[in-house]
Amino acid sequence: MTDVSISRLCKTYPGQGTPASDDVSLDIADGEFLVLLGPSGCGKTTLMRMVAGLELADSGRVIVGGRDITYLPPRERNLSMVFQSYAVFPHRTVADNIAFGLRMRGVDREVVARKVAWAADLLQLGPYLQRYPAQLSGGQRQRVAVARAIVVDADLLLMDEPLSNLDALLRLSFRAELKKLVSEIGTTTLYVTHDQVEALSLGDRVAVMRDGRIIQCDQPMTVYDDPATEFVGSFLGSPPMNFLSGRVHGSNGSTQVDLGGLHLPAPSRLASYAGREVRLGVRPETIAVSREGDPGASPSTVSVFEPLGSAVLITAELAGQELKVAAPASFRASPGERLWLTLAPERMRWYDPETGSALELAP
Ligand SMILES: Nc1ncnc2c1ncn2[C@@H]1O[C@H](COP(=O)(O)OP(=O)(O)OP(=O)(O)O)[C@@H](O)[C@H]1O
Ligand SMILES: [Mg+2]
Incomplete structure (x- = not known):
């Protein structure tokens, strides 16, 4: 069981007047795909980084699978993360990049090979396995980052705008693939985007954020049909409400x-x-x-x-x-x-x- 309970998380960066995370509470069910949606600067990455342990909360709690991880170092959290700026190792091949997390966990060689092949196939990276990141396009690099995150059996998958560097067509096909993929692997996922179509398409539930707060969190069509505020109605929908x-x-x-x-x-x-x-x-x-x-x-x-x-x-x-x-x-x-x-x-x-x-x- 990997349910997540985020309660009353607050974070104000030093020297900043307004909080980046303002009393945020959010529960994610085991196996749920929860999308955080909101405009640039509303605090999505900050919230995700606090869950990952890359940023320390001023106050509040993060409980994952019954374990309080609020102050645990990142490596003790058993989370897998795809960063907004696709961080891949430049001096490792695509195959080694994907295998990295598995090797760190001491996974059997054969299993590593099988999982790398599976992820590469899924993300259409097969032809590039022996290349280095510098020899890839931005979209391909981003897919390597996603592949690396999904091969490990993490308790929680954190993805921060993983499709942002893909062109429109690839984004569309990748979105559908991702949807299939997450339902197959069933890992509890927190996914960040500022793209409302992506949020509606992927999320079991969508949490709409603004100014460090969650304004509404519900099933995609409920958020779309019954926006809790005018802001939510204007942010979702093209054209808006x-x-x-x-x-x-x-x-x-x-x-x-x-x-x-x-x-x-x-x-x-x-x-x-x-x-x-x-x-x-x-x-x-x-x-x-x-x-x-x-x-x-x-x-x-x-x-x-x-x-x-x-x-x-x-x-x-x-x-x-x-x-x-x-x-x-x-x-x-x-x-x-x-x-x-x-x-x-x-x-x-x-x-x-x-x-x-x-x-x-x-x-
Ligand atoms: N390291 C930092 N130091 C100071 N302020 C920061 C830092 N990181 C983020 N902020 C501020 O905190 C607020 C939230 O930033 P955050 O990166 O969480 O937004 P976001 O929702 O992920 O935006 P985007 O969609 O552009 O990625 C912003 O006002 C930002 O300027
Ligand atoms: Mg961000």
Whole structure:
């Protein structure tokens, strides 16, 4: 059993005013693939380095498989790590690089050879086994670092942006390979990325970080569909969630939201916010678009039309506020054209304009 319990980890680098890790707590189940997602500088690497023992926490605890490792030196933690800057040994061949951790652990020669061949095959490094890192591309070097990390039977696998140096196509195929691989080896994994697509694709759960804190940690589609804050809604999704400002009205048992003159039906659960300003969050792909004034649809004016290949993206003005709508690839529109938009009530999300947090609504 290698479950991980990170509790209340704090870390402020000397001379820095704000903490890089601000009271972070996170539990990872045995065999789980947990993705840490957040913008540059939010503290992802810092958290990972504290788990690895490369950085000392100011306070807090890290328990791995029931063992308190908070103050253990890195080599006593039995973790395997792929660094953000792929650290491979320049004077060892690819094969020796991959075998390094196994040899350190005194693993049998035959097993080493078999595991090296397995990892090299998986990461398409077979043709390069006798080369030195200087003779490889950045992406190949990064794959060597991943191969080296996955061959050892570590309790916990830590990966810090292992795909960041791969080109788009390789990244895509490698992502799928990695997903297959981790489910096969079943090692508990903490994986860092600032790529939201990668996070959604790979994670059993995704922890979204900002300013040294975890804002939300849940299954990928829950984080995507029900962002806990406006920040999470804007960070996940391309294009991000739309946010419109409005005011709640409730009368005679019907609840509405007034978006600058346009009244949309709102769930009755929002009635307790009557008279208050709210922010309405709605994903671009959940908005239905049509040329006809269907019942319940609201008129909007197209400002930008962008064909994206698999879909089209329409920037439109609705009651004086701009929003983005994703429509099927065959849909056509021109700037200035009037289109009718339907926002499905069950896909609407509600936020506090001051805190940016999701409103607590009665079920
Ligand atoms: N050795 C250090 N000394 C001082 N400040 C540091 C050090 N390492 C990181 N920081 C600061 O701590 C904060 C968190 O950095 P960290 O490297 O953990 O971010 P990150 O989320 O991994 O970002 P990125 O996506 O760019 O890799 C940043 O503000 C950074 O400037
Ligand atoms: Mg980093």
